[in-house]
Amino acid sequence: MRKFWSVLAVGLIGFSAPMAQAETLADALIAAYRNSNLLAQNEAVLRAADEDVAQAVAALRPVVQYSANTTFGRSGQDGGLFSSRDTGLQTSLNLSASITLLDFGRNRLGIAIAEELVRATRQALVGVEQDVLLSAVQAYVDVNFQGSIVALRESNVRLITQELRATSDRFEVGEVTRTDVALAEAALAQARSGLAAAQGSFNVARENYKAATGKYPGRLSGLPRSPATAGSIEAARDVALRTHPDIRQAQHLVRSADLQVELSRAQVLPQITGGVTLTENNSTDAGGIDNQSASLNFGQTIYQGGQFSSLIRQAIAQKDRQRAGLNQTVVLVDQAVGQAWANIAVSRASIAAGDEQTRAAQVAFDGVREEAALGARTTLDVLDAEQDLLNARAGRLEAEANLYVAQYQLLSAMGLLTAEHLKLGIPTYDVDSYYRAVRNAPAHSPQGAKLDRILRAIGN
Numbered sequence: 078m079r080k081f082w083s084v085l086a087v088g089l090i091g092f093s094a095p096m097a098q099a100e101t102l103a104d105a106l107i108a109a110y111r112n113s114n115l116l117a118q119n120e121a122v123l124r125a126a127d128e129d130v131a132q133a134v135a136a137l138r139p140v141v142q143y144s145a146n147t148t149f150g151r152s153g154q155d156g157g158l159f160s161s162r163d164t165g166l167q168t169s170l171n172l173s174a175s176i177t178l179l180d181f182g183r184n185r186l187g188i189a190i191a192e193e194l195v196r197a198t199r200q201a202l203v204g205v206e207q208d209v210l211l212s213a214v215q216a217y218v219d220v221n222f223q224g225s226i227v228a229l230r231e232s233n234v235r236l237i238t239q240e241l242r243a244t245s246d247r248f249e250v251g252e253v254t255r256t257d258v259a260l261a262e263a264a265l266a267q268a269r270s271g272l273a274a275a276q277g278s279f280n281v282a283r284e285n286y287k288a289a290t291g292k293y294p295g296r297l298s299g300l301p302r303s304p305a306t307a308g309s310i311e312a313a314r315d316v317a318l319r320t321h322p323d324i325r326q327a328q329h330l331v332r333s334a335d336l337q338v339e340l341s342r343a344q345v346l347p348q349i350t351g352g353v354t355l356t357e358n359n360s361t362d363a364g365g366i367d368n369q370s371a372s373l374n375f376g377q378t379i380y381q382g383g384q385f386s387s388l389i390r391q392a393i394a395q396k397d398r399q400r401a402g403l404n405q406t407v408v409l410v411d412q413a414v415g416q417a418w419a420n421i422a423v424s425r426a427s428i429a430a431g432d433e434q435t436r437a438a439q440v441a442f443d444g445v446r447e448e449a450a451l452g453a454r455t456t457l458d459v460l461d462a463e464q465d466l467l468n469a470r471a472g473r474l475e476a477e478a479n480l481y482v483a484q485y486q487l488l489s490a491m492g493l494l495t496a497e498h499l500k501l502g503i504p505t506y507d508v509d510s511y512y513r514a515v516r517n518a519p520a521h522s523p524q525g526a527k528l529d530r531i532l533r534a535i536g537n
Contacts, residue, residue, distance in 0.1 A: 099295070099296045099297060099298035100294060100295050100296065100297050100298065101297075101298050101301070102214070102217050102298075102300060102301055103301075103499075103501060105213050105214075105216070105217045105286070105289075105290050105294075106210055106213050106214070106496070106499065106501055107501050107503050108213075108290040108291055108292060109209050109210060109212065109213035109289050109290045109291070110206070110209065110210065110496050110501070110503065110505070111291070111503070112290060112291025112292075113209045113291075115205055115208075115209060116202075116205060116206060116209055116506070119201065119202045119205045120202065120506050122198060122201075122202075123195070123198045123199060123202055123508060123511075124511050126191075126194055126195045126198040127195055127511055127512045127515050127516070128515060129191040129194065129195070130188065130191040130192055130195055130512070130515070130516055131515045131516060131517070131518040131519075132191075132518070133184065133187040133188040133190075133191045134188055134516065134517060134518045135518040136177070136184045136187060137177070137184050137185075137188075138176070138518075139174050139175065139176040140174065140175050140176070141172075141173070141174045142172075142173050142174075143170070143171060143172045143173070144170075144171045145168075145169070145170050145171075146168070146169045146170075146171075147166070147167070147168045147169075148166070148167045148168075149166050149167075167358065167359070168358070168359045169356060169357065169358045169359075170356070170357045171354065171355070171356050172354070172355045172356075173352060173353065173354040173355070174352065174353050174354075175350055175351065175352035175353075176350065176351055176352075177348065177349070177350050178349045178350060178351050178373075179347075179348065179349040180343075180346075180348045180349075181343050181346040181347070181348075182339075182343055183340060183343045183344065183346075183348075186336055186339055186340040186343060187340065189336050190333050190336045190337060190340065193329045193330075193332045193333035193336065194329070194330075194333055195512065196325075196329040197326045197327075197329035197330050197333065198326075199508050200322040200323070200325040200326035200329065201322070201326050202506070202508070203322035203325075203492075203495060204322040204323055204326070206494075206495055206496065207322065207489045207492070207494040207495065208489075209289075210489075210494050210495070210496070210499070211485055211486065211489050211494055212288075212289045213289045213290055214481075214482060214485045215285075215289075215482055215485075216282070216285045216286040216288075216289040216290065217286065217294075217297065217300075218300065218478050218481050218482050219282040219285060219286075219478070220279070220282045220283060220286050220294050220297060221297055221299075221300065221478070222282075222474060222475065222478040223275065223278045223279040223281075223282040224279055224282075224297075225474050226275045226278070226279070226471060226474065227272070227275045227276055227279050229275075229467060229470055229471060229474075230268070230271050230272040230275040230276075230467075231272060233268045233271070233272070233463070233467050234265070234268045234269055234272050236463060237261065237264050237265045237268045237460070237463065238265060240261055240264070240456070240459060240460065240463070241258070241261040241262060241264075241265050244257050244258050244260075244261045244456050245258055245261075252452070253456060257455065257456040257457075260456050260457050260460060261456055261460065264460045264463075264464075300481055303480075303481060303484045304484055304485060304488050304499070306484060306487045306488055306491065307487070307491065310414065310415065310418045313414050313418060313487060313490070313491055314411055314414050314415075316491045316492070316493070317410050317411070317413075317414050317490055317491045317492055318407065318410070318411075319492075320491065320492035320493065321410045321490070321491065321492035322492055323406050323409070323410060323492075324403070324406055324407060324410055324492075326406075327399070327402055327403035327406045328403060330399045330402070330403075331396070331399045331400055331402075331403050333399075334392070334395050334396040334398075334399040334400075335396055337392045337395065337396070338389070338392040338393055338396055340392075341385075341388045341389045341391075341392040342389055344385060344388065345377075345378070345385050346377070347375060347376065347377035348375075348376055348377070349373070349374065349375050350373075350374045350376075351371070351372065351373050351374070352371070352372045352374070353369075353370070353371050353372075354368075354369070354370045354371075354372075355367075355368070355369050356368040356369075356370075410490065410492075413486075413489075413490035414487065414490040414491065416486075416490075417483055417484075417486040417487035417489075417490045418487060420479065420483035420486065421480060421483045421484060421487060423479075424476050424477075424479045424480035424483055425480060427472070427475075427476035427479070428473065428476045428477060428480060431469065431472050431473030431476050432473065434469040434472065434473070435466070435469040435470055435473050437469075438462070438465045438466040438468075438469040438470075439466055439469075441462050441465065441466075442459075442462040442463055442465070442466045445458050445459055445462040446459055446462070
């Protein structure tokens with residue numbers, strides 16, 4: 078493992094901007110968290126869901142309205158010797174207030190539903206955070222891996238260039254034929270093509286790194302120790318079932334659907350509302366008239382063409398849908414854990430096999446080259462042995478990169494790939510701060526001023 082990253086670091090020197098200090102994986106994860114537009118988008122989605130709770134709370138409070146009206150009128154009668162004509166200006170101002178006194182729990186159920194949806198949206202935000210951090214890990218590892226492949230390809234070009242010179246010298250003294258020289262020239266062209274492809278892949282990896290973290294990579298340091306996951310696949314699955322954000326989100330959606338069924342059934346119950354109205358009328362010909370009234374209203378919809386029954390059936394169907402969705406989410410999370418665990422096992426086996434293959438390929442190459450110097454092997458044999466060694470080393474590097482990513486994929490499948498669990502040491506989005514500020518539906522008040530400060534902090 079250490080040898081791999083030593084080779085990698087050497088390969089990256091020519092492809093990274095000079096920096097005083099190498100960037101670590103933690104630096105990449107922090108940059109990804111801070112610069113993610115996807116996280117910012119879903120944080121705004123959560124704030125919008127918080128406002129649904131505020132709106133549900135507001136439904137329990139009085140509604141105060143006013144209206145003003147001004148009317149100018151003229152009336153008259155013409156006939157014979159007598160005629161009359163009246164003109165008048167009338168102004169009225171109405172102020173009314175109403176409040177729901179009893180609705181058999183409908184508004185309270187609306188608040189509970191909104192709160193469950195907030196909790197579900199919070200878990201969705203955690204899922205997005207996991208995706209953002211996993212993308213950063215993959216980008217960081219890929220830049221390291223592609224840089225090491227470039228280093229191998231450069232070494233391959235240098236080695237074959239030396240072989241071509243040696244073959245040309247031997248051709249000059251008649252030890253080999255022109256065919257051997259042509260084979261070496263073809264191998265060098267192929268090596269240069271492979272180097273160009275590796276450099277292209279490295280540049281693609283740099284672009285992916287920028288997309289994941291918000292900036293191009295500088296000089297990257299080696300990978301730190303692999304993250305702690307679980308001792309067995311059963312333990313990993315147990316943790317995933319308890320902590321994975323997708324499962325938690327589905328659980329809150331099920332609870333919300335259950336409450337929606339209760340709300341649909343409560344819609345058929347009566348409702349009692351109270352109201353107060355103040356009216357002031359002023360006219361140019363009759364002085365002013367003030368009216369005050371209070372009302373208590375009791376009402377219930379008896380028949381609405383079957384709509385209420387349809388809404389109840391629809392809510393039950395949505396509840397069944399969410400429960401089935403929860404069961405399917407559990408299946409998918411369990412599958413993700415199993416796949417990540419299998420990938421780890423495959424990568425470890427590939428590393429062990431790669432070690433053996435690299436060792437054997439190195440011995441074979443050294444032997445073939447010595448035998449070629451004695452005339453027992455051809456130039457083609459040397460070039461083939463060099464290609465086998467190159468492939469073995471590249472396969473070994475790829476297996477190590479795959480293992481490291483697979484371990485973070487397992488951490489994500491367990492629901493633990495978060496800034497808090499990784500202990501990145503940075504301020505993270507406080508899901509409670511905005512919620513506490515708006516939950517009681519503040520208007521212009523000290524709470525409103527606090528909310529303004531929170532919004533400015535989020536904006537920064």
